[in-house]
Amino acid sequence: xxxxxxxxxxxxxxxxxxxxxxxxxxxxxxxxxxxxxxxxxxxxxxxxxxxxxxxxxxxxxxxxxxxxxxxxxxxxxxxxxxxxxxxxxxxxxxxxxxxxxxxxxxxxxxxxxxxxxxxxxxxxxxxxxxxxxxxxxxxxxxxxxxxxxxxxxxxxxxxxxxxxxxxxxxxxxxxxxxxxxxxxxxxxxxxxxxxxxxxxxxxxxxxxxxxxxxxxxxxxxxxxxxxxxxxxxxxxxxxxxxxxxxxxxxxxxxxxxxxxxxxxxxxxxxxxxxxxxxxxxxxxxxxxxxxxxxxxxxxxxxxxxxxxxxxx
Numbered sequence: 001x002x003x004x005x006x007x008x009x010x011x012x013x014x015x016x017x018x019x020x021x022x023x024x025x026x027x028x029x030x031x032x033x034x035x036x037x038x039x040x041x042x043x044x045x046x047x048x049x050x051x052x053x054x055x056x057x058x059x060x061x062x063x064x065x066x067x068x069x070x071x072x073x074x075x076x077x078x079x080x081x082x083x084x085x086x087x088x089x090x091x092x093x094x095x096x097x098x099x100x101x102x103x104x105x106x107x108x109x110x111x112x113x114x115x116x117x118x119x120x121x122x123x124x125x126x127x128x129x130x131x132x133x134x135x136x137x138x139x140x141x142x143x144x145x146x147x148x149x150x151x152x153x154x155x156x157x158x159x160x161x162x163x164x165x166x167x168x169x170x171x172x173x174x175x176x177x178x179x180x181x182x183x184x185x186x187x188x189x190x191x192x193x194x195x196x197x198x199x200x201x202x203x204x205x206x207x208x209x210x211x212x213x214x215x216x217x218x219x220x221x222x223x224x225x226x227x228x229x230x231x232x233x234x235x236x237x238x239x240x241x242x243x244x245x246x247x248x249x250x251x252x253x254x255x256x257x258x259x260x261x262x263x264x265x266x267x268x269x270x271x272x273x274x275x276x277x278x279x280x281x282x283x284x285x286x287x288x289x290x291x292x293x294x295x296x297x298x299x300x301x302x303x304x305x306x307x308x309x310x311x312x
Contacts, residue, residue, distance in 0.1 A: 012037025
């Protein structure tokens with residue numbers, strides 16, 4: 001882990017690069033381009049950027065129309081609005097007809113910070129997971145975000161990408177190649193496995209280092225794609241280590257932990273603990289304070305690992 005970059009910043013830069021490479025790439029925003037970083041694209045390609053105002057449902061419907069006309073629309077706003085205000089349009093106009101719309105939502109999770117529970121989406125992964133035809137991606141860092149945005153642009157069909165507000169550690173090497181539907185083993189281990197997504201991957205890597213000092217060998221598996229889940233990688237970890245701890249900056253209901261639990265229950269039952277927001281709304285505070293408050297620190301993961309080993 002080295003440099004720090006916000007995944008939303010990596011998105012803005014990559015979207016602008018794609019704009020230069022493909023004239024069909026267009027961007028739509030709901031009056032938040034400074035925050036979502038689509039403003040980088042807007043400055044370079046003003047004729048292909050559409051500020052739709054605070055009208056998220058209209059924005060998503062317009063994007064579906066642009067997709068039908070052969071464009072590759074990237075739609076951005078805060079996660080809470082992308083899956084909330086525009087829910088019906090996402091379902092009916094994008095997912096149902098398999099429209100080639102890329103919904104890239106920023107400010108996901110509790111690390112939105114001081115904006116508080118009204119703006120901290122802790123249910124968006126669960127909502128988008130439940131939508132047929134929808135692919136759900138939650139990158140861990142700037143490197144993976146760049147790869148994911150390029151993969152999403154090349155992919156035909158609806159995609160939801162969840163990005164964050166704050167800078168996060170870089171956990172992937174510069175030459176990492178992202179592939180939709182494929183996870184990766186970030187650290188080897190034999191006693192248990194952390195299965196993570198988003199910024200919690202860095203937390204799990206730190207937890208694995210702490211556990212190694214206790215003689216506990218913790219594997220870390222990162223799933224940048226929550227749907228479709230990399231079932232074989234998850235099952236391999238379950239069979240080989242016999243215990244799983246999932247970690248996500250999201251509710252434990254219906255997100256990554258839910259997806260992993262569903263798979264393991266059917267195909268490889270092993271002890272499982274879900275670390276995440278415990279079925280409650282967020283609250284106001286600084287990002288680091290909130291990670292501690294909601295139990296999403298490396299120390300919390302160490303505690304979960306100790307508990308799950310005793311259940312093996």
